[in-house]
Amino acid sequence: MKNILEKKCVLCNESFELETSFLTCPKCGEEGILDFVYDYDFIKDHYLKSVSESPRPDIWRYSALLPVTEAKFFTKTLIGPTPLIKSERLSSYTGIRNLYIKDDGRLPTASYKDRASALAIGSAKSLGINLICAASTGNAAASLAGLTAPEGIRSVIFVPASAPPAKLAQLATFGALVHAVDGTYDDAFALSLKASSKFGWYLRSTAVNPVLSEGKKTGAFEMAEQTGYGNLPETVFVSVGDGCIIGGIAKGFIDLYSAGIIKNMPRVIGVQAEGSCVIHDAFHLGTEKITVKEPTTRADSISVGFPRDYIKALRNVKTTGGTYVKVTDEEIFKSSYLLGSYEGVFAEPAGATAFAGVLKALETGIIDKNTSCGVFITGNGLKDVAGSSMAAPAAVKIPRGEAALDVIENLFKTK
Numbered sequence: 001m002k003n004i005l006e007k008k009c010v011l012c013n014e015s016f017e018l019e020t021s022f023l024t025c026p027k028c029g030e031e032g033i034l035d036f037v038y039d040y041d042f043i044k045d046h047y048l049k050s051v052s053e054s055p056r057p058d059i060w061r062y063s064a065l066l067p068v069t070e071a072k073f074f075t076k077t078l079i080g081p082t083p084l085i086k087s088e089r090l091s092s093y094t095g096i097r098n099l100y101i102k103d104d105g106r107l108p109t110a111s112y113k114d115r116a117s118a119l120a121i122g123s124a125k126s127l128g129i130n131l132i133c134a135a136s137t138g139n140a141a142a143s144l145a146g147l148t149a150p151e152g153i154r155s156v157i158f159v160p161a162s163a164p165p166a167k168l169a170q171l172a173t174f175g176a177l178v179h180a181v182d183g184t185y186d187d188a189f190a191l192s193l194k195a196s197s198k199f200g201w202y203l204r205s206t207a208v209n210p211v212l213s214e215g216k217k218t219g220a221f222e223m224a225e226q227t228g229y230g231n232l233p234e235t236v237f238v239s240v241g242d243g244c245i246i247g248g249i250a251k252g253f254i255d256l257y258s259a260g261i262i263k264n265m266p267r268v269i270g271v272q273a274e275g276s277c278v279i280h281d282a283f284h285l286g287t288e289k290i291t292v293k294e295p296t297t298r299a300d301s302i303s304v305g306f307p308r309d310y311i312k313a314l315r316n317v318k319t320t321g322g323t324y325v326k327v328t329d330e331e332i333f334k335s336s337y338l339l340g341s342y343e344g345v346f347a348e349p350a351g352a353t354a355f356a357g358v359l360k361a362l363e364t365g366i367i368d369k370n371t372s373c374g375v376f377i378t379g380n381g382l383k384d385v386a387g388s389s390m391a392a393p394a395a396v397k398i399p400r401g402e403a404a405l406d407v408i409e410n411l412f413k414t415k
């Protein structure tokens with residue numbers, strides 16, 4: 001399928017043939033991230049037909065807008081679709097006309113990262129490589145390990161030693177070779193770059209490998225298909241750490257719009273934690289220069305001091321007419337409890353951050369109530385039960401036996 005014209009460096013704009021093997025621009029180094037440029041005339045004629053004719057129910061339906069198009073390289077595991085929930089209860093709570101929750105905590109390894117890992121695996125298979133390495137705050141690595149297991153591909157992982165136990169347990173159980181780095185995510189990332197270049201491994205790390213942000217477009221494609229292409233929400237909220245997910249989701253909408261498949265493009269709104277808001281700050285300063293800062297948020301999946309995919313995160317959000325907001329950790333915990341208690345959606349703190357952004361955007365007048373919002377939940381609460389239940393009330397302690405009934409009766413009387 002000739003769906004892609006070329007790869008382009010986001011810094012110097014230089015074009016490269018699709019077949020070139022280097023990951024980042026040889027002139028600009030590791031910050032010269034490449035971007036795939038699609039042939040929208042070709043896509044216009046082929047996309048909807050290839051989606052409807054695909055034998056797969058999952059993200060591979062959208063291969064016309066992906067860099068892996070041959071079925072023999074697709075993952076064995078099905079990736080999605082995840083439900084798009086129209087939440088009437090959260091609509092009444094917020095007053096927002098239509099509120100949609102896209103719960104990607106229900107993907108195979110319980111985070112949005114499965115969408116990108118699938119593309120990394122497809123790409124590695126097409127190159128005949130059977131070892132993939134990654135740096136991760138936890139989810140990307142768990143995803144890579146879980147999806148490579150059935151393929152018989154080895155995964156080698158670098159995580160900060162402080163990653164939540166559930167994520168480390170997932171990795172180990174999926175058979176990955178895990179290195180817990182005595183340092184931050186940024187240290188783990190630097191090591192993954194060095195190791196992959198020294199040992200010739202395929203690198204899954206976000207941002208540096210442009211294939212990954214392409215996989216992250218598929219949440220947008222799914223949302224477009226689920227709303228019949230004509231009824232997408234007016235704004236879409238995404239939590240932001242490294243910038244790869246939001247860059248990908250925004251590009252997904254831009255691709256569909258540029259190929260004439262959707263007529264209205266949602267405004268994509270990035271939500272960062274106050275303790276990790278480098279991209280938010282650069283966006284509001286109107287600059288593409290970021291100031292690296294030690295992160296302090298409890299939301300581990302978006303705790304990033306040096307976001308690697310900031311250029312796509314800044315530019316693509318701007319192209320959609322979107323913006324960035326930031327929220328406190330307390331607002332994130334509260335939003336996790338609201339999602340759970342109003343809609344039965346269990347989100348890890350980073351996943352709940354997007355909904356905290358909806359409340360912030362409403363409060364600050366970025367959106368009004370007479371609108372429709374889509375909210376991407378990027379990770380399941382089981383990944384970090386302590387963080388996810390921070391604002392939930394504790395269990396009521398009662399005695400055993402008959403005596404408990406009087407206590408319970410009194411509790412109900414007072415409530």
Ligand SMILES: [Zn+2]
Nearest residue numbers: 009012025028
């Ligand atoms: Zn360049």
